Amino acid sequence: MADAEWKSLEECLEKHLPLPDLQEVKRVLYGKELRKLDLPREAFEAASREDFELQGYAFEAAEEQLRRPRIVHVGLVQNRTPLPADAPVAEQVSALHRRIKAIVEVAAMCGVNIICFQEAWTMPFAFCTREKLPWTEFAESAEDGPTTRFCQKLAKNHDMVVVSPILERDSEHGDVLWNTAVVISNSGAVLGKTRKNHIPRVGDFNESTYYMEGNLGHPVFQTQFGRISVNICYGRHHPLNWLMYSINGAEIIFNPSATIGALSESLWPIEARNAAIANHCFTCAINRVGTVNVFLCSFKAHQDFGYFYGSSYVAAPDGSRTPGLSRSQDGLLVAKLDLNLCQQVNDVWNFKMTGRYEMYARELAEAVKPNYRPTIVKE
Numbered sequence: 286m287a288d289a290e291w292k293s294l295e296e297c298l299e300k301h302l303p304l305p306d307l308q309e310v311k312r313v314l315y316g317k318e319l320r321k322l323d324l325p326r327e328a329f330e331a332a333s334r335e336d337f338e339l340q341g342y343a344f345e346a347a348e349e350q351l352r353r354p355r356i357v358h359v360g361l362v363q364n365r366t367p368l369p370a371d372a373p374v375a376e377q378v379s380a381l382h383r384r385i386k387a388i389v390e391v392a393a394m395c396g397v398n399i400i401c402f403q404e405a406w407t408m409p410f411a412f413c414t415r416e417k418l419p420w421t422e423f424a425e426s427a428e429d430g431p432t433t434r435f436c437q438k439l440a441k442n443h444d445m446v447v448v449s450p451i452l453e454r455d456s457e458h459g460d461v462l463w464n465t466a467v468v469i470s471n472s473g474a475v476l477g478k479t480r481k482n483h484i485p486r487v488g489d490f491n492e493s494t495y496y497m498e499g500n501l502g503h504p505v506f507q508t509q510f511g512r513i514s515v516n517i518c519y520g521r522h523h524p525l526n527w528l529m530y531s532i533n534g535a536e537i538i539f540n541p542s543a544t545i546g547a548l549s550e551s552l553w554p555i556e557a558r559n560a561a562i563a564n565h566c567f568t569c570a571i572n573r574v575g576t577v578n579v580f581l582c583s584f585k586a587h588q589d590f591g592y593f594y595g596s597s598y599v600a601a602p603d604g605s606r607t608p609g610l611s612r613s614q615d616g617l618l619v620a621k622l623d624l625n626l627c628q629q630v631n632d633v634w635n636f637k638m639t640g641r642y643e644m645y646a647r648e649l650a651e652a653v654k655p656n657y658r659p660t661i662v663k664e
């Protein structure tokens with residue numbers, strides 16, 4: 286399984302395919318070609334100084350007579366954890382705050398309106414260890430924890446909606462832990478929070494003893510820049526999870542994740558992109574980078590957890606998508622979206638009209654009953 290030395294699928298294709306083949310391969314793999322965004326030179330200089338990759342692409346929509354374009358710039362951030370996992374908890378969190386602040390400043394130069402960080406961004410990916418301390422110490426209040434207060438400042442200073450996925454401790458309700466994304470308005474106010482609905486129980490991604498299955502349903506947040514929702518990591522394998530955010534009106538669904546090559550790299554380019562197509566919306570898939578360095582782990586086997594392959598990307602309702610960020614480097618992906626594309630594609634393919642949700646609602650209501658007998662026709 287490739288580690289950091291294999292930079293990206295895109296780089297490999299560009300290196301080895303002759304131009305005419307490359308164009309056809311890209312057409313099939315990525316949909317229509319996207320225009321590269323003309324991002325400010327200072328942004329590239331700052332990104333290079335801070336040692337992270339910066340890419341930008343634009344998704345266009347057709348001009349309409351009655352509606353003006355609804356342009357929004359989204360920013361996706363992928364990063365390593367800067368300090369080793371045995372550094373003091375507060376120092377690790379501060380180092381991550383500093384790293385993210387530097388990336389958000391570049392996002393602001395690029396005119397980003399909504400930014401989303403990776404899953405549980407304030408901590409190393411430690412759920413594989415089965416240990417509680419010190420990892421549960423990374424949990425914070427979604428409403429007024431230090432990370433939320435930090436993000437509120439970023440949001441207000443940069444007039445930017447911030448989606449901040451954290452490990453949440455809900456002290457008002459029995460100190461229960463949740464895997465939560467806090468949505469902070471560009472005014473700096475906490476707009477609300479949403480919780481991860483599906484918890485992985487696959488290999489070392491066994492996170493069920495750390496936090497509970499989300500109990501907040503599928504909220505959609507009306508921001509100044511469009512309606513957004515957050516389908517956290519393992520939720521991307523569940524088409525109904527995407528569907529419910531879309532049914533509630535999401536135009537952009539963020540998918541902050543933490544996943545490794547051996548498990549999911551071949552699914553990664555398909556799932557969020559397919560969700561964008563199936564639900565007539567934009568999806569933003571974000572993965573962290575690097576190896577998990579939780580060497581405090583007492584289980585030897587879990588010390589070599591695998592490689593987080595980055596490759597964050599944005600997909601559009603017409604099936605087009607951006608190239609992925611690198612597999613090995615911290616990065617900021619900026620995408621300019623015209624949200625009018627959602628309705629335009631809906632009017633062409635009209636999956637919302639042909640979806641037959643009433644039929645599935647009826648059939649699913651029966652199928653979940655303990656005495657349900659599947660309809661299998663036999664000779």
Ligand SMILES: NC(=O)NCCC(=O)O
Nearest residue numbers: 485490518519543544549
């Ligand atoms: N964090 C998390 O849910 N990871 C599960 C692995 C995957 O969904 O690919």
